[in-house]
Amino acid sequence: TILIVTDLDEKLPALSEAAFDSYIDQCEERCLPGTRTDVLRQIKDWAFSPQERCVFWLNGMAGTGKSTISRTVAEFFSEAKGKADRGNAKRLFPTIARQLTITIPQLLPHIYQAVLDNLDITEKGLQDQFNKLLLQPLLSLGKSDLPLCTAVIVIDALDECEKDEDIRLILQILPQLQKLDTIQIRVFLTSRPELPIHLGFSKLTIQDHKDLILHEIPEEVIKHDISLFFHHRLSEIKDVSLLPDDWPGEKDLNELVVLSIPLFIFAATVCRLLEDPLWDPIESLAEILDHRHDQSSMDRTYLPVLERLLTGWNKTRDETKKTQFVQEFQQVVGSIVILEDPLSVISLSKLLNLQERLIAFKLRPLHSVLRVPSDENLPVRLFHLSFRDFLLNPDTRDKSPFAVDEKAxxxxxxxxxxxxxxxxxxxxxxxxxxxxxxxxxxxxxxxxxxxxxxxxxxxxxxxxxxxxxxxxxxxxxxxxxxxxxxxxxxxxxxxxxxxxxxxxxxxxxxxxxxxxxxxxxxxxxxxxxxxxxxxxxxxxxxxxxxxxxxxxxxxxxxxxxxxFLSEFPNWICQLPQVEEAWSSELQSLEGHSDWINSVVFSPDGALLASGSNDKTIRLWNTATGVLQHTLEGHSDWIKSVAFSPDGALLASGSDDQTIRLWDMSTGGALQKVLEGHSELVDSVAFTPDGMLLVSGSKDGIVKIWDTTTGILQQNLEGHSDWILSVAFSFDGTLLASGARDNTIKIWDTATGALQQTLKGHSDLITSVAFSPNNNAILASSSYDHSIRLWNPLTGVLQQTLEGHPDPILSIAFSPNGVLLASSFRDNTIRLWDTATGALQNIFEGHSSCVGSVTFSPDGALLASGSDDQTIRVWDTLTGALQHPEGRLGSIMCMVFSPDRSMLASGSEDTTVQLWNTATGKLQYTFKDNLDWTYLVVFSPNNALLASSSQDRGILLRETTTGTLQQTFGYSEPSISMVFSPYSVLLASCYRDGTIQLWNTSTGILQQSFEGHSKEINSIVFSTDGVLLASGSSDNTIRLWNTKTGVLQHVFKGHLNIVVSVALSADSILLASGSYDKTVRLWNTATGALQHVFEDHSRLIESVALSADNALLASGTYDKTIRIWETATGTLQKTFDVTLPVTYLRFDQDRSYLMTNLGSLPINSACENHASSPNNRSPKILLEEQWITLNGEISLWLPPGSRPSRATASSNFLALGHPSGRVSILGFRV
Structure with a gap:
């Protein structure tokens, strides 16, 4: 338990001063016995009554005693009490949770587990914090677990939170504690009667809260309590100061009571002034009463305090020193009253560049209005915010030289x-x-x-x-x-x-x-x-x-x-190529763990909602990109999310066949579940007045629901297949639905009558959208690669936007109807001018297809959700059009030259590019092919580059000039290519089971090996070039003599396709990896099977043997690499990687396994070896979003820079991107 508490203190930072018995709080005043009796009685009755409402709001003007009452209540119940950390509402619920574990120890393991499951809980939205740290842990307790039946949470001065939306949200969240039936949780709040509080409470029902307004309590009750207070405190002061027995006298005491009503802060300040040892209490009282005729209660409270400061200077009549004194006061106290967070004397001295002694001297006469701790490390605080208000009030300048010019x-x-x-x-x-x-x-x-x-x-x-x-x-x-x-x-x-x-x-x-x-x-x-x-x-x-x-x-x-060029890290010697200027992409939001199907802005643009296959809805702060809330409840993929026009509700449609309505005023509490569809729900939309919700489903039915009652209003039937999209017209009179039957149907919302059936698309309809200001324009997108603009009133097709490279997945109009956004399977978003049909812009950045796009309410932003699990936010107002013909296809293959001076890349747009790794600059671009480039391979002597494509066979080029040397033609593309060790031969294999050996100098076909009955997936030369091994889809491996063309062995045993082969350095062993999830080790001399390695769960893509034949490495499709001992078959080590492993090689001493993703340490001693001064080449490894150097995470890859292909060699790492971009990074020790 002690360890849990210690760990929880680290993981769940709470406000230490928030506890009612904290050091800072211990000197604060409580209600005197006999005072506030009726108020305290009402509060106690409320707390203990099972029928009472959850929240008690004590509200009152400044100085009416709210905080004193809250401290008294907290002390009585000995429960959680917090004063909101101004500007930091996100620490409220962690603080309450931490304190409740002290009162209810049984909560500790539940809250601890919640923190372990959500390590970023303190950064999450308030609703998420409340659910995970309070509500769910409390719900998990049984009555037998609880030592008490009532707990009271006291939150003082809630109005001091600087964000109005936080206050409103807290007020909407807290009544959810009424769901608890094992324990009675009560929340006692105090605040000034400010507008945000009214806004928050106005949304609570009368059953949720009760309130009490302090300044409306009958005057005779307040007078009684203040009189008791003065009698008690002045008696104490009289005893300590050795004053006459008749001091202060009944007349003066009564005058003080009258002057105080209704402000307890006046009474408290007067008593602190009278007990200040720097001043004579008799003289101080006389000066206070001299201000009895001041109209302002704040004047009566604070002017006597300030005037005492000038007593000495008025007597000396030294105006220069008096002015200096006032200026120093304004510098010190003027700073204290405008601080956003209080600071200690020590910190103030450093911030203001004043000696601690001077600050302490200035504060000494102000102990009646400032709390100055004896410990100079503790913050100086105002006794009451009204002192700040008084000093900063412009009217105070005419009454006191100590008034503070706020702006100055x-x-x-x-x-x-x-x-x-x-x-x-x-x-x-x-x-x-x-x-x-x-x-x-x-x-x-x-x-x-x-x-x-x-x-x-x-x-x-x-x-x-x-x-x-x-x-x-x-x-x-x-x-x-x-x-x-x-x-x-x-x-x-x-x-x-x-x-x-x-x-x-x-x-x-x-x-x-x-x-x-x-x-x-x-x-x-x-x-x-x-x-x-x-x-x-x-x-x-x-x-x-x-x-x-x-x-x-x-x-x-x-x-x-x-x-900040000088701040670049010194361990990078080659910077990647980057954009010239900022692109239109403003933010990339990460957090979902699966495809994102739907994104939508809230009506005020403050939030962005996203629905995903991970079964969650996430709400993001649009301005900061911070995740505000995560909504959980659906049991299957979430296909569609939509805000109601007033932002009060969020609707979500799911593969679990339900629609859920979430209450946004409480941060996303579930309000209703709408059931009725018999298949998954693919699309939801609200009417413009928010009264109705429409849903489209795989069951082919459109349903219209009443959002207030949740009752099904209408079923609209007519489609013959899955409905993928629904949308209302801007005035709500029309409803459009698009389906897999290739049609769009237009319905009358009021009657449900079918108005039009729009036909023209030749494939399924993915999205429909009405123009936001014109019922006569409807857009539709389709898998047929087109967008069509219709007049839904007449059914007439007005315009077709064609020529798209891929199926269109989503469309959205800008708020003014001028732009139409569309998203594609090619990972891009395009913006179109709706009037002319002209392409306005292309947004690139996603690494997978984009399933949803939406505009912000002001049209300045566009959000997109993608299968790459990210949401991108784009600036629609800037950025020039990048023409599609200038766009490269996704990188399909990359390889470094053996001497690491060059990198070759091939892309799906037929382009082969050759890069200088030392400079990162592009040397040559070859566009000889008409189809994808499948393979690029360098010769061992670095002089030649071979590339294979669908249409041109194999092209052989000189690397120094880029000159095309040879073309090796064949009826189909090569699946695999490899040069012989001395670069004399190039071997290529094909789907028909053929292997061809070409002379690289003459272009002559030297040998053609036939024998495999299916395609060959992998070939490899022995180190002397005499042997060639081939692995095939016919489940066999064959070993050929390249000199004679003789087939030496056929290795049988695999139960499925062989995809990778490797020969040992001495050519004695042959390793093969297969779709049957095994690696097999063979003796090349005898053809005997020596071992079967069977721990893999997916197909084996690559294999390698160490130079001494002691170790075998295998890389699989499940993105794991395993190291085996060849003698015993023992699994030595397993690595998890993030991209496909296409290349494996042991270094000479078996310390590292070299892969296309970088270097993996095989044993623990490697780490010391990697950091040795004698090892000048850093060990690079690509791990998820990070690049590690010598085992230390060093460089984070932002979403737009993460590769779909990667290859590493020595101190270089090349990244190939879906956009066709190549990044080369060089590192030094």
Whole structure:
């Protein structure tokens, strides 16, 4: 249990000061006995009554005593009590969960398991946090597990959360605790009566909450309580200060009571002032009563405190020192009252560049309004926010010289923050690895290198800058800071866990300068925002990747890339080719674990919903790309998601034959399940008024549902096959459905009558969409490669957009109807002008087909969901059209030359390219073929390059000039090719079972081996070139003598196709891999089978033998590699890899296995060997999204840079992409 608690403390950071008995909270006042009796009675009755509502809202104006009551309630129940961390609502539920484990220890294993299952829980949305950390663990407990039947959660000052949407969401989530029947959970909230609270509570039913308004309690009750308070506190002060027995006198005490009503904060402040040892209580009371006629209650509360500060200066009449004193007050206290997070005296001294002694001196007379801990490491806090309001109120300037000019104070603090941020530097926490994960860094380490004053400055310098005066000067200084420290700042913010805030912060600056015409800063911020949008996810995960992945994969013209060239990692010697400028792709959202079938923006554009084959719906923050919520409940693939027009509901259709309605006001709580379809539901859509929902299904029926009741309204039948898409017209009067029967049907929504059947497509209809502002335009897309625009009122075909390279999977109109987006199986999205049919733009970046596209409500963004498990967000307003004829096909094959000076690649668009690996530059492009290039192979002497295609046979070129030397024709393409060891011969094999040996110099066919009855999949020469082994789909391996043409052996035993063969260096052993999931080892001299290796679960694609014949390696289709001992057949090691393994080779001493994905260490000693100074070639390995060097993760590959093919050789790694792009990276030790 102790280990679990310790681990939970690390994985679930809670607010330590939130506990009611915390050190910070221990000196806070509670209600005196005999005061607030009626209020406390109501609260206790509410808490213990089983019939009462879940939430109690105590609301009142500033100073009416809410916090004191909340502390009293928390102390009575000894339960969780928290004060919302301003601007950080995401820590509310982790804090409550952590505290509940103390009160209810039986919860500990359940919450601990929830954290283990969701290690990023503190970064998830509030609904997800609530469900996983509170609701589900509590639901899992039985009554016998619980030591108590009632628990009260106290949340004080909820209105101090800076995000209104967080407040509203919290208020919608908390009543869900009423679902519990094993324990009675009550939530006690306090706040000022602010609008966001009203907005939140207005959505709760009367059964969900009860409220009490403190400032509406009868005056006589308040007077009684304040009188008791004064009697008690003044009696204590009198005793401590040795005052006369008759002090303060009944008259003065009654006057204090009258002056206090209804503000307890006045009474508390007066008592703190009177007990301050710096002042005479008798004189202080007289000064307080001198302000009895002030109209403002805040004036009566705070002016006496401030005027006491000038008592000494007024007597000396030294105006210069008096002015200096006031200025120092404003610098110190003015900063404290505008801080977003409180700081200690030590941190304030460093931030303000003032001595600790001076700050402490300035704060000493203010103990009545500021909580100044004796421990200078603890933060200085306001006793009450009303003191801040008073100092910042412009009206206060006429009453006190201590009034704070808010804008000037923000300017000074912004400049101080920028100055503090000059201490930032690369790798500020001195991490040992560029791939170090943030979650694995000790928080104490981060706190040591980024102390509170630097942490504050990083997070809030922009907040202060946007609120300051002297903007031009502040913006100039911010540009200088960003030019020198932008990456260091982003690194620090990421280490602190604030990476998701960066886009919003930069956006605030952009809005600020839009009216100041600061071009240089504007350009910098635009580029910086693009950089953050692309890299915030990896920065949050591994902050030092900003200098690696972030810079390496940024466009050539990126200002950030150019500004921070010196920060590139020194272990990379060859940078990949990148784009010249930022593309239209703004963000790539990752999180789904399977195909994404549907994406849709919320009506306000703030959220993006995605439905996937992983059976989840994910809700993303559009601005930051942060995952807000994950909705779970469907038991099968989710095919379609749609928001209601008001954003209150999200509908989802699934292969589980149901439609689910999710309540967005609660972050996605399930509201209804609509059942009735007998087959999977492929499409859902709301009417424009949100009252109806339509669904289309594989059962061929269109169903219309009432969204309020969930009742089925109509069945529309007429299609003869699977309905793939449904859509309403912009006014809701028409409904369109597209199906696999190649037709679109138009229905009258009100009557269900069939209006039109649109025919013209020659294949299934994948998507239908009405123009958003014109009922007379309907678009449809089809597997027939066309988009058609119809008049649905008349059924007339108006326009056909043809010539698409692939089936069209999805279409969507822009909000103004000007653009139409379409997505394809070729991984692209195209934008069309609906008026002219002209192609406007092509978006490339996905690595698999794109199943869904949607525009944001303002049309500025387009989102796409793909089978590559990512969502891309595109800028529709920028980016020039890339003509389709300039697009390369996906890379099909790649190979390095033996001396590693060249790389050859072949693509599905018939292109062969030759690259210089030292420079990464393209040397030659060959387009002699008319069909795919299947294979490219270098000769051992590096002089020749052979390529095989469907239409031209084998082409042989000189690598130095690119000249075509020979063409080896045959009736079909070569399946496999290999040069003889001295480059004299080229062997090629074919589907008809034939092997041909060509003389590379003369082009003469020297031998033709026939004997296999089916295609040959793999061939290999012996090291002396005398023997040639071939593996075939006829389940046999054959061994040929290349000199004589004689068949030496036929090896039989495999039960299925043989796909890979390898000969040992001494030609004694032959290894073969097969579809039968076995590897077999043969003796070439006798033809005997020596061993069968049977641990594989899929077909074997590649095999290799070590130089001493001691080890055998096999790579399989399931992306695993196994190392075996040939003598015993013992499995020595298994590796999991991320791409197909097409090449295996042991190094000379069997330390490493060389693969097309890089080098795999065979034994633990290899790691020391890899990092040895004598080993000048780093060991490279491609693992999922990472490149590792010498066993250490070093470089993250962003989604757009991940390969479909990869090959490694020595210190180079080549990546081939679905777009046809090739990236070559070079590394050094």
């Amino acid at each position: 104070a923000h300017y000074k603090l912004a400049i101080q923050c920028l100055s503090m941020c000059q201490n930032l530097r690369k790798n500020i926490c001195q991490l040992s690895s560029d791939g170090a994960r943030r979650t694995e860094i000790d928080p104490l380490t981060i706190g040591r290198f980024i102390p509170p004053e630097l942490r504050y400055s990083c997070r809030y310098w922009i907040h202060h800058l946007v609120k300051c005066d002297r903007l031009h000067d502040a913006l100039r200084q911010s540009l200088l800071f960003l030019q020198g420290h932008f990456l260091h700042w982003v690194e620090a913010m990421s280490l602190l866990g604030f990476a998701s805030e960066l886009v919003g912060m930069l956006g605030l600056l952009q809005k600020l300068i839009s009216s100041h015409h600061y071009a240089e800063l504007s350009d910098f911020l635009h580029d910086a925002k693009r950089f953050v949008q692309k890299n915030s996810r990896i920065a949050d995960h591994a902050p030092l990747q900003l200098y690696c992945s972030g810079l390496i994969f940024s466009p050539h013209k990126s200002i950030i890339r150019r500004q």
